[in-house]
């Protein structure tokens with residue numbers, strides 16, 4: 001049985017795959033943004049028949065690097081030997097006019113979708129040895145690619161010279177020049193995710209070159225519930241979102257179901273055919289209405305830029321260290337991350 005760490009498993013694709021992986025008997029370490037979300041997730045998983053003894057749920061608010069750091073410490077201090085890391089958390093707030101910022105003052109989409117995931121990898125990498133079998137999977141999106149269907153709509157992804165990351169001031173966009181645009185901020189964060197996977201595989205070559213590092217795109221998934229990925233868009237523009245969902249999901253049938261997207265993530269985690277060394281990018285491509293094909297494709301040219309991947313890692317590492325060092329200068333109680341699965345089970 002595997003020990004699988006999943007971020008963003010409290011809803012949507014992550015929750016769907018956690019339920020399936022848990023039912024297969026694997027050990028799960030799930031992170032949730034708050035104690036309340038952790039309790040709800042615990043309940044959802046136990047109701048899905050998952051044995052609570054194979055489940056650890058930790059609080060990790062990915063909008064707060066100190067919370068991410070604390071949670072990583074808890075994982076590192078445990079006896080768990082993680083075989084799979086699934087970095088799946090993702091959010092967007094299309095429709096808002098003004099940028100939102102994380103606890104450390106970074107634009108929220110970038111901070112949650114990318115910066116927090118880099119911190120997790122930076123911390124957990126210290127546990128990996130050349131004998132450690134591991135698979136890393138990062139949920140990105142085809143919108144990182146300006147020539148993909150979704151990537152062509154609105155302002156395209158592009159990090160420019162990453163001027164926005166060369167300062168510790170609160171810059172709303174990574175390129176430091178484009179006016180704030182939440183849709184582009186999301187596309188940029190997904191481009192960062194692919195570059196993160198690329199750079200991780202480069203860094204891992206000296207530790208264990210056999211480790212697969214997979215970035216993937218699930219396709220457009222619009223669940224029927226009011227929760228999940230499009231929640232802000234629904235709040236900002238309920239009618240527009242209702243029409244979009246109706247046309248895309250029900251009429252044109254260009255969306256993927258939550259069930260299949262969750263299963264794709266399960267396959268990427270367990271199937272031997274994805275156990276290829278180094279970086280790969282997979283996409284759930286729309287072939288015709290109602291039919292998708294999951295295959296390895298090339299990500300965008302910018303996502304394949306090795307020097308950009310290296311610079312992005314270095315710039316983000318600086319931002320992370322700057323933020324966490326500042327925290328150490330202020331009085332701070334080092335509480336271990338709360339673990340809620342046992343409490344919830346009482």
Ligand SMILES: NC(=O)c1ccc[n+]([C@@H]2O[C@H](COP(=O)([O-])OP(=O)(O)OC[C@H]3O[C@@H](n4cnc5c(N)ncnc54)[C@H](OP(=O)(O)O)[C@@H]3O)[C@@H](O)[C@H]2O)c1
Nearest residue numbers: 008010011012013033062063088089090141220221228229
């Ligand atoms: N849906 C799509 O069409 C689509 C398309 C391409 C790629 N993706 C990617 O697929 C991944 C999963 O998305 P989804 O569709 O399953 O959306 P979802 O249902 O909204 O799931 C996103 C997950 O991220 C978590 N999250 C958000 N902010 C967080 C924070 N500050 N701290 C900790 N966790 C946080 C959410 O927690 P809460 O439950 O507490 O909010 C949830 O578990 C994302 O990376 C997304 O970018 C989605």
